[in-house]
Amino acid sequence: GAVVIYLFQVHEYREDVSLREQRRLLERMAVEQTRLEVQLGQGNRLQARRLVSGLGLYSGVTHAWLTDGEGRIEAALSRLQVGRPLAEVLDGESPALRQAIHHTLDHQEMAAHLHPMPDEEALLGHVAMIDDYHLFLRVDLTQPLAERLYAGRWAIWREAGILLLSAVLLAILLHLLWFHRVAQLTATAAALGAGRMEARAGLAGRDELAAIGAAIDRMAEELQQRQAQLRQLASLIDHSPVIAIAWRNEPGWPVSFVSDNVAEWGYAPEEFRSGSLIYADLIHPEDRPRVEAKVAEHFARGPDDYLQEYRLRRADGQWLWIEDRTWLTRAADGTVVHGEGVLLDVSERRRLRDVERQSEERLQLALRAANQGLYDLDIATGVAVVNAEYATMLGYDPATFRETHPAWIDRLHPDDTARVVQTFRDYVAHRIPDYQVEFRQRTAAGDWKWILSLGKVVLWDADDHPLRMLGTHTDIDERKRVEEALVASEARYREAERVAKVGGWELNLLDNQLWWSEEIFRIFEIDPERFEASYEAFLALVHPEDRNRVDEAYQTSVANHEPYQIVHRLLFADGRVKYVRERGETEYADDGRPLRSLGTVQDVTEQVLAEEQVRESETRYRTLVELLPYGVQESDTTGRIVFANPALGRLQHGAPEQSIGAMIWDFAGDESERESLRDYLRYLVAEQPSPTTYYAVNRRGDGQLIDVQVDWTYLRNADGSPRGFLSVVSDVTERKRLETEIRRANAELEERVRQRTAELATANQELETFTYSVSHDLKAPLRGIDGYSQLLLTDYGDRLDEEGRFFLKNVRQGVAQMSQLIEDLLAYSRMERRSLEPVSLALEEAVARILAERKSDLEDRQAQVEVAVRGLTAQADPDGLALVLRNLIDNALKFTRDRQPAVLRIFGRLSDQSTVILSVKDNGIGFDMRFHDRIFEIFQRLQRAEDYPGTGVGLAIVRKAARRMGGRVWAESAPGQGATFYLELPR
Numbered sequence: 001g002a003v004v005i006y007l008f009q010v011h012e013y014r015e016d017v018s019l020r021e022q023r024r025l026l027e028r029m030a031v032e033q034t035r036l037e038v039q040l041g042q043g044n045r046l047q048a049r050r051l052v053s054g055l056g057l058y059s060g061v062t063h064a065w066l067t068d069g070e071g072r073i074e075a076a077l078s079r080l081q082v083g084r085p086l087a088e089v090l091d092g093e094s095p096a097l098r099q100a101i102h103h104t105l106d107h108q109e110m111a112a113h114l115h116p117m118p119d120e121e122a123l124l125g126h127v128a129m130i131d132d133y134h135l136f137l138r139v140d141l142t143q144p145l146a147e148r149l150y151a152g153r154w155a156i157w158r159e160a161g162i163l164l165l166s167a168v169l170l171a172i173l174l175h176l177l178w179f180h181r182v183a184q185l186t187a188t189a190a191a192l193g194a195g196r197m198e199a200r201a202g203l204a205g206r207d208e209l210a211a212i213g214a215a216i217d218r219m220a221e222e223l224q225q226r227q228a229q230l231r232q233l234a235s236l237i238d239h240s241p242v243i244a245i246a247w248r249n250e251p252g253w254p255v256s257f258v259s260d261n262v263a264e265w266g267y268a269p270e271e272f273r274s275g276s277l278i279y280a281d282l283i284h285p286e287d288r289p290r291v292e293a294k295v296a297e298h299f300a301r302g303p304d305d306y307l308q309e310y311r312l313r314r315a316d317g318q319w320l321w322i323e324d325r326t327w328l329t330r331a332a333d334g335t336v337v338h339g340e341g342v343l344l345d346v347s348e349r350r351r352l353r354d355v356e357r358q359s360e361e362r363l364q365l366a367l368r369a370a371n372q373g374l375y376d377l378d379i380a381t382g383v384a385v386v387n388a389e390y391a392t393m394l395g396y397d398p399a400t401f402r403e404t405h406p407a408w409i410d411r412l413h414p415d416d417t418a419r420v421v422q423t424f425r426d427y428v429a430h431r432i433p434d435y436q437v438e439f440r441q442r443t444a445a446g447d448w449k450w451i452l453s454l455g456k457v458v459l460w461d462a463d464d465h466p467l468r469m470l471g472t473h474t475d476i477d478e479r480k481r482v483e484e485a486l487v488a489s490e491a492r493y494r495e496a497e498r499v500a501k502v503g504g505w506e507l508n509l510l511d512n513q514l515w516w517s518e519e520i521f522r523i524f525e526i527d528p529e530r531f532e533a534s535y536e537a538f539l540a541l542v543h544p545e546d547r548n549r550v551d552e553a554y555q556t557s558v559a560n561h562e563p564y565q566i567v568h569r570l571l572f573a574d575g576r577v578k579y580v581r582e583r584g585e586t587e588y589a590d591d592g593r594p595l596r597s598l599g600t601v602q603d604v605t606e607q608v609l610a611e612e613q614v615r616e617s618e619t620r621y622r623t624l625v626e627l628l629p630y631g632v633q634e635s636d637t638t639g640r641i642v643f644a645n646p647a648l649g650r651l652q653h654g655a656p657e658q659s660i661g662a663m664i665w666d667f668a669g670d671e672s673e674r675e676s677l678r679d680y681l682r683y684l685v686a687e688q689p690s691p692t693t694y695y696a697v698n699r700r701g702d703g704q705l706i707d708v709q710v711d712w713t714y715l716r717n718a719d720g721s722p723r724g725f726l727s728v729v730s731d732v733t734e735r736k737r738l739e740t741e742i743r744r745a746n747a748e749l750e751e752r753v754r755q756r757t758a759e760l761a762t763a764n765q766e767l768e769t770f771t772y773s774v775s776h777d778l779k780a781p782l783r784g785i786d787g788y789s790q791l792l793l794t795d796y797g798d799r800l801d802e803e804g805r806f807f808l809k810n811v812r813q814g815v816a817q818m819s820q821l822i823e824d825l826l827a828y829s830r831m832e833r834r835s836l837e838p839v840s841l842a843l844e845e846a847v848a849r850i851l852a853e854r855k856s857d858l859e860d861r862q863a864q865v866e867v868a869v870r871g872l873t874a875q876a877d878p879d880g881l882a883l884v885l886r887n888l889i890d891n892a893l894k895f896t897r898d899r900q901p902a903v904l905r906i907f908g909r910l911s912d913q914s915t916v917i918l919s920v921k922d923n924g925i926g927f928d929m930r931f932h933d934r935i936f937e938i939f940q941r942l943q944r945a946e947d948y949p950g951t952g953v954g955l956a957i958v959r960k961a962a963r964r965m966g967g968r969v970w971a972e973s974a975p976g977q978g979a980t981f982y983l984e985l986p987r
Contacts, residue, residue: 013148017141018123021060022114025125025139028058029112032135033127036066040133041436042452049075049082052135057349060139062122063097065089069132083529100124101136121145130432147242147325147342188216243343245272245279249299249336252278256338265345266315284311284319295326299336304328309346321350373473375403379428379457379466382406393451393475395444413440413448428457428466435469438476450480501603507535509558509586509594514538523580523603524570543569543577550582558586558594567604579608631729634715637722639664639681651708651731652701664727669697669705688714688722695732707733786815836877836964838986843869843908843918846878850885857893861902869908874916874985880961881985884969887954888920888981894948895924895979903978915967916987921980926973935971958983 032051039048048066052075055064066075067086076082081089090098096119104115104126112127117138125137184201191199200220203213243265246257255272262269271277283291287310298306305327311319326341373390377383382405391401394411412420416439427435435455440448455471503520507513514533521528524541531537542550546568557564563585570578584599625632631648635641644659652659652667665677673696680694691713698708712727789812797805847867851858858865874881889904896902905921927935927942934940938956958981962969966986973979 014141014145017144017148018116021123021139021141021144025114025123025137026112028055029125029127029135029137032137033112033129036133036135037130037434038436041130041434043438045074051075053077054352055137057352059344060141060143061137062140063093063136063138065136067134067136074133080529080532094120096120097122097124097138101126104136105134130434130436143242147244184213188213188220241344244341245343246338246340247279248338252280253339255279265312265320282313284313287311298326298328302328304330309350312343320345321347373475375455375471375473377405377455377469377471379405379469384408390473393473394441394449395447408441411441413442416440427455428469430464435471449475450477452476503601504598505584505601506596506598508596510596512536520601523578523601525572541570543571545569554584554597557584558597561586561588567608578603579605628728633659633664633727633729634724635664635727636724637681637685639678642724648729651706651729652698667698667700669699673697684725685722706731707736782815782819786812786819789815836880838875838877838965840873841876841878841881843872843874843916846881847885847906850882850889853886854889854893858904861893861896862900863893863896863902863904866903866905866907869906869918872908872910872916872918874918874987876965876967876985877961880965884958884961884983885920887958888983891954891981892920892922892924892979895926895943896922897948898925899923910987911984914987915984918983918985919980920983921978923978926975926977926979927971928975929973932971936969 032055035051036048039045039051052064052066055061056077061077064075064077065073065081065086068074071086073081073084073086073089076089086101090101096117100115100117101124104113104124108128112125115124115126117124121141123139123141125135125139127135129135184203188199188201198220200217201213202217203210241261243262244257244259245255245262247253247255254275255277258269258272260269262272267277272279280288280292291308291310294306294308298304305325307323307325309321309323312322314320323344323346324341325344326339328336328339331337373393374387375390376385384403384405386401386403388398390403391398409417409421420437420439423432423437424435426432436453438450438452441451443449452474453471454474455469457466457469459466459468461467501519501523503517503523505517505520506515508515512534514535514537516524516528516533518528521531526541539547539551550566550568553564553566563583565581565583567579567581570580572578581602581604582599583602584597586594586597588594625645628645628647631651632643632645633641633648634643641659641662641664648659664681665674668674668677677696683689691711693709693711696708696710698706700706709730709732710727711730712725714722715724715726717723789808793805793808793812797808800808844867847869851865851867892904893902896904903923906918907921908916908918911917925943931942935942936955936959938953940956959969962983962985967984969981969983971979971981
């Protein structure tokens with residue numbers, strides 16, 4: 001029966017708490033909906049995120065998400081969730097929460113609504129906002145339920161006591177009747193009365209005592225379970241921010257019970273229970289009269305459940321704002337016997353509330369002081385009544401300005417018209433809850449001005465049609481320009497950080513919150529959304545070998561109140577290492593406490609690696625100088641040698657150290673050489689001409705004179721002034737001797753070349769004469785044979801039989817072939833000897849000229865010709881290129897004789913080697929690629945002359961001309977598949 005009573009009361013408490021928290025959550029969501037829609041309507045997403053993150057300050061709020069129309073989280077209590085899809089975040093939440101959110105989204109409503117989550121003792125709130133934003137809040141009911149259970153614990157104990165007393169009385173009665181069994185029952189009851197809930201009667205049998213014993217055992221089991229539940233409740237209270245308290249209605253309200261977590265305020269529970277601390281004395285003197293008056297009012301008239309806030313002194317003297325929720329217990333005559341309640345520290349909430357109130361007050365002052373344009377729109381007629389500021393804002397005279405809805409639309413910027421008009425229609429049709437829109441309007445001067453328009457329908461007809469709308473126009477032109485400038489400035493700042501590879505950081509030493517700029521995240525190669533920045537997290541990214549050194553440098557800087565700078569390494573997961581230069585300094589409070597550190601991080605990997613390369617280069621330079629076979633010396637501007645390598649010592653027949661300290665002219669061959677070097681040095685220091693090589697005669701340590709070559713350059717100070725000279729001294733005695741011999745040999749060679757050139761010119765002239773003679777002497781008999789055979793065929797053809805005419809035809813064909821062969825040989829010879837002059841040629845014009853020459857042949861063959869060489873040029877000799885194209889086209893026509901139709905494609909393209917490639921493709925008989933090189937040799941043929949006439953010289957001329965023009969020619973083919981000839985020429 002006690003368990004039933006307990007469960008019934010718990011159910012009532014749970015229903016009461018749930019209803020109260022639902023009301024609070026609906027009120028909170030209505031407030032936050034208004035605040036968020038104002039910020040979202042203004043495009044202030046950062047402020048919206050702050051509002052959402054601030055919801056964590058309210059009691060019981062465990063989750064808060066603001067999502068956009070794509071289901072992506074715009075704001076949340078955790079920064080790590082911002083920007084992620086809500087569905088992805090819900091994968092890590094409980095099934096009950098996921099199910100509640102999905103149910104809410106499937107049954108969306110415009111107004112705020114709640115979804116109980118009994119499995120988790122929680123509530124889920126949802127409200128839809130402008131632009132398809134959604135706000136979700138999850139409130140934990142565990143704490144208020146625990147408070148309510150704690151407040152009702154005395155009633156539960158009272159009922160349990162009554163039940164226990166009844167059991168004891170029953171046990172005594174049974175003891176008198178059944179002696180020992182009764183005594184056992186009595187002992188069990190006494191143990192239970194003493195709080196030992198593990199005691200059991202354990203009586204066997206089926207008589208009444210056994211039944212009573214079994215009942216007592218069941219009661220003990222129930223009491224033990226309830227005791228465990230009460231202990232769990234007490235533990236829950238002790239570990240929550242809520243402090244439970246009970247007091248008697250006596251002067252000073254002496255405390256009869258207080259939870260152990262009152263120690264968080266610096267007090268021991270025994271101080272209250274013993275009476276050494278009077279609770280009323282801890283209330284702030286300014287608040288105590290108000291608190292006492294309110295308590296007296298509730299004592300007199302109720303209700304017995306009330307809430308108030310006041311200040312309470314901590315043990316360290318600081319004042320807390322306390323939320324005191326009290327339940328009064330009255331005697332039968334109505335007088336208050338004692339009170340029970342829960343205390344909650346709401347100091348931070350009060351501070352935020354004051355900040356919010358001050359912000360609201362400042363906002364109201366700003367609105368009153370701002371130049372606001374007001375309008376009163378009759379929606380049915382479209383006529384609007386406006387104030388003077390409305391007109392002057394747009395540059396109109398208020399005395400003559402008249403506003404109408406169509407005129408207002410006509411002044412909208414073309415890019416804004418559709419959006420703004422649709423927003424207005426959606427609002428008056430109840431599709432969106434609020435009217436707030438930004439747009440550009442044309443002023444009287446013809447300029448465009450940015451306007452923020454807010455409005456609200458204040459009058460509806462019986463059919464819920466809008467009749468009247470009031471609103472404001474705010475000039476936000478300057479704000480828009482500032483925003484654009486700010487965006488540009490931020491972009492420039494981020495770009496400057498990116499170019500310089502320098503990022504900024506700030507560490508709040510009060511809460512260990514670390515802020516990084518975007519560039520630092522890029523340097524550290526970290527996703528900002530997945531990194532919880534803190535000093536410890538930063539140290540974890542530092543190379544393990546540098547971590548202690550970095551931490552020591554920072555801690556020393558903070559302790560000594562001085563800036564610090566350090567270069568250290570970052571170690572990445574793939575083994576890569578970066579070098580960064582970190583600078584920082586710390587700001588302190590007046591009492592010397594460090595408040596925040598700020599500084600920069602610069603990626604200096606390239607610089608550090610370059611410095612290492614410089615050091616390695618210097619080492620290599622020193623080693624190289626030591627090993628060089630040439631003498632190397634460094635001297636100052638007075639001519640004194642300050643460094644010499646071993647080779648210089650060997651050159652002078654001495655040790656290097658013997659040269660150090662000497663003057664550069666001490667090794668000159670004679671006094672005139674020494675004086676010349678002195679003058680030259682003074683000239684170099686004064687005029688600083690460009691370094692040039694000079695030659696001198698030196699006297700070695702053994703007295704021998706040698707020719708030396710000195711190559712030198714300046715060594716300069718940071719300001720560019722010369723501090724000395726670096727010289728390389730080479731023994732060129734042998735080279736001088738060889739140069740003399742080479743000059744003599746060159747003179748002899750030049751004479752021989754002149755003689756050979758004259759001989760070659762004579763030979764070329766003789767070849768020209770021979771070629772002409774051959775051409776004339778061979779063609780003369782051919783012309784006679786051709787002429788007489790023609791006369792024979794004309795005058796005596798009818799006297800010859802068929803065989804005679806066949807023989808005569810063969811003679812004439814042989815003469816024609818021989819004549820063509822002589823012409824081709826002459827062309828080949830001329831191509832070998834003639835000088836080609838490459839110029840820039842338009843391939844389209846060159847191809848068109850050759851096709852025009854062969855127009856009749858192409859038409860007779862009904863050939864299909866495709867040309868695609870537009871815009872291409874090549875460096876080539878005009879006659880040489882024409883000869884190549886003519887031979888290639890003739891070749892294509894010859895071998896497409898049996899194709900109907902003949903197809904000829906001439907294409908061009910650019911290559912990657914600064915050349916142009918021209919291709920001539922036909923659909924003729926083709927050839928086997930095994931004979932590719934053979935077709936370009938002179939007199940080489942793949943087909944019989946009887947089948948395809950020709951001399952076998954044409955393609956040889958093509959290759960010769962291509963090579964002479966700096967190009968090349970090749971072909972691709974297959975038997976029966978046609979052939980493609982390629983010509984590559986310089987561009």
